Amino acid sequence: MIDPIFLVEAAINGILLGGVLALLALGLNLIFGVLDIVWIAYVDLVMLCMYAIYFLNAVYGWPIWAAGVASLGVGTLLGVGVHLLIISPILTSAPINQLLATGGLLFFLQSFATFLWTTDHKTVRLSLPSYEVAGIFLPATRIIPFAISILAVIVLYLFLTRTYIGTAIRAVSQDRDAMALMGANPQRVYIVTSAVGGAMAGLAGALLIIQYSVHPFFGAQFGPLTFMVCVLGGLGNMVGAFIASFIMSEIIAIGGVVISTEMGYVIAFVVFIIMMFVRPGGILARRQ
Amino acid sequence: MLELSGITAGYGHFTALWDVSLRVAEGEAVAVVGPNGAGKTTLLRVISGLIAPRTGRITFEGAEVAGHPAYDIVAHGVAHVPEGRRLFPGLTVADNLKMGAFLPSARGHYRESLERVYTLFPVLAERQDQRAGSMSGGEQQMLALGRAIMSRPKIILLDEPSLGLAPVMVLRVFDLIRRVREEGYTILVVEQNVRQVLKLVDRAYLLEVGRIKMEGRADQLAEQDFVRKAYLGV
Numbered sequence: 416m417i418d419p420i421f422l423v424e425a426a427i428n429g430i431l432l433g434g435v436l437a438l439l440a441l442g443l444n445l446i447f448g449v450l451d452i453v454w455i456a457y458v459d460l461v462m463l464c465m466y467a468i469y470f471l472n473a474v475y476g477w478p479i480w481a482a483g484v485a486s487l488g489v490g491t492l493l494g495v496g497v498h499l500l501i502i503s504p505i506l507t508s509a510p511i512n513q514l515l516a517t518g519g520l521l522f523f524l525q526s527f528a529t530f531l532w533t534t535d536h537k538t539v540r541l542s543l544p545s546y547e548v549a550g551i552f553l554p555a556t557r558i559i560p561f562a563i564s565i566l567a568v569i570v571l572y573l574f575l576t577r578t579y580i581g582t583a584i585r586a587v588s589q590d591r592d593a594m595a596l597m598g599a600n601p602q603r604v605y606i607v608t609s610a611v612g613g614a615m616a617g618l619a620g621a622l623l624i625i626q627y628s629v630h631p632f633f634g635a636q637f638g639p640l641t642f643m644v645c646v647l648g649g650l651g652n653m654v655g656a657f658i659a660s661f662i663m664s665e666i667i668a669i670g671g672v673v674i675s676t677e678m679g680y681v682i683a684f685v686v687f688i689i690m691m692f693v694r695p696g697g698i699l700a701r702r703q
Numbered sequence: 704m705l706e707l708s709g710i711t712a713g714y715g716h717f718t719a720l721w722d723v724s725l726r727v728a729e730g731e732a733v734a735v736v737g738p739n740g741a742g743k744t745t746l747l748r749v750i751s752g753l754i755a756p757r758t759g760r761i762t763f764e765g766a767e768v769a770g771h772p773a774y775d776i777v778a779h780g781v782a783h784v785p786e787g788r789r790l791f792p793g794l795t796v797a798d799n800l801k802m803g804a805f806l807p808s809a810r811g812h813y814r815e816s817l818e819r820v821y822t823l824f825p826v827l828a829e830r831q832d833q834r835a836g837s838m839s840g841g842e843q844q845m846l847a848l849g850r851a852i853m854s855r856p857k858i859i860l861l862d863e864p865s866l867g868l869a870p871v872m873v874l875r876v877f878d879l880i881r882r883v884r885e886e887g888y889t890i891l892v893v894e895q896n897v898r899q900v901l902k903l904v905d906r907a908y909l910l911e912v913g914r915i916k917m918e919g920r921a922d923q924l925a926e927q928d929f930v931r932k933a934y935l936g937v
Contacts (some may be wrong), residue, residue, distance in 0.1 A: 598806035
């Protein structure tokens with residue numbers, strides 16, 4: 416029998432992981448909701464941002480917070496760049512072509528990173544304290560990313576609900592033409608959306624490199640999980656994605672302690688497949 | 704104020720409008736009536752820039768706007784309430800109205816525009832936190848009109864405002880448009896409900912299979928034998 420304290424610790428770790436996962440899923444989902452295109456290579460952009468932080472911090476000696484802020488900028492530029500160079504020309508193409516194009520970007524980025532930086536795992540060395548509360552071990556390398564993620568989600572929420580351009584982003588996802596009739600240039604809304612999605616990738620990169628080492632295939636580690644969370648929450652549904660992040664991270668964390676880390680992922684994927692039969696439209700979708 | 708001359712437009716190989724010319728003077732209410740498929744919706748989509756005309760000129764207050772993108776034409780002061788209203792169903796009433804004021808020139812007047820809309824349609828003030836998609840057809844039409852007013856337009860284009868509404872609601876919607884009209888807005892409305900719309904407007908055009916077949920003062924048009932037989936059923 417497992418000591419209940421490990422279960423509690425796993426549950427807390429699940430919540431802490433869920434925060435960063437939510438950031439990734441919301442970024443991907445935001446772009447999908449507006450553009451109707453899944454950026455298969457989204458987490459590979461996160462990988463590039465992580466490399467940026469690694470080089471700025473470990474090689475050029477920038478303080479970690481400054482490298483993190485720079486990562487936000489790198490992410491924003493990558494987001495706008497991907498939109499202008501890859502998405503914009505194929506906006507009206509068949510969905511399969513769009514999928515292939517962003518999928519192609521994924522392989523390009525993986526190979527490019529391997530070519531430039533080899534497959535070595537790169538780590539940012541940080542000495543952050545750990546806290547012990549009632550026998551439960553809480554490392555700052557997880558608490559800080561969680562807190563910043565939640566803060567970022569709140570900022571994103573306020574942006575999407577309180578500002579004109581944020582509300583327009585939600586409106587465009589519901590009716591493209593109608594928003595043009597309101598005076599919004601759709602292309603501009605797309606660029607802002609891609610920039611915000613990119614900035615979220617940059618922030619996620621900054622938070623992930625505190626806990627994980629970066630390598631060219633980092634996208635394969637978090638990409639499928641992020642995509643699953645979006646589908647489970649209902650593609651384009653922001654609230655659903657937020658909730659689904661925590662469901663998935665809890666399954667992985669608790670399954671990992673009860674059985675094994677690998678089995679945690681297996682269970683998560685099985686739950687995902689079952690949910691696709693039970694609720695194909697996502698957890699928050701109304702039953703047909 | 705608004706002048707179309709020799710407009711030909713369509714989709715792909717299909718031509719929906721042939722050499723259409725019409726004009727709307729400031730302060731006027733003008734209707735374009737005609738049967739289903741006459742090209743009425745296409746006409747409004749060409750004016751508001753949702754589709755570009757193949758040939759012809761569209762001038763609004765002297766400026767050539769033919770072929771300009773929709774987001775640019777609305778900035779000239781042309782508000783288009785499209786067919787089926789096209790509200791943002793998942794957004795609240797208040798957010799829909801806020802999007803009506805998306806134009807930089809309209810944002811500065813957001814508060815006073817909002818007050819104006821709420822005075823005109825008090826129901827919208829009561830429902831401001833409700834999702835637009837959950838309202839009744841008549842209320843949605845009210846919101847669509849309110850959203851158009853939020854952009855501080857000089858002319859409002861209305862596409863089939865009575866479409867899909869219960870008969871009792873149809874009368875109410877025409878009453879709403881009358882209220883908007885009394886506020887001094889210039890209106891161009893396309894409608895299948897010829898009888899009701901001719902009571903509302905000053906002048907009307909009859910559009911059939913993409914061509915203007917007749918035009919004149921609304922009361923005169925209503926007395927034409929042809930119109931009476933074909934559209935008024937008397």
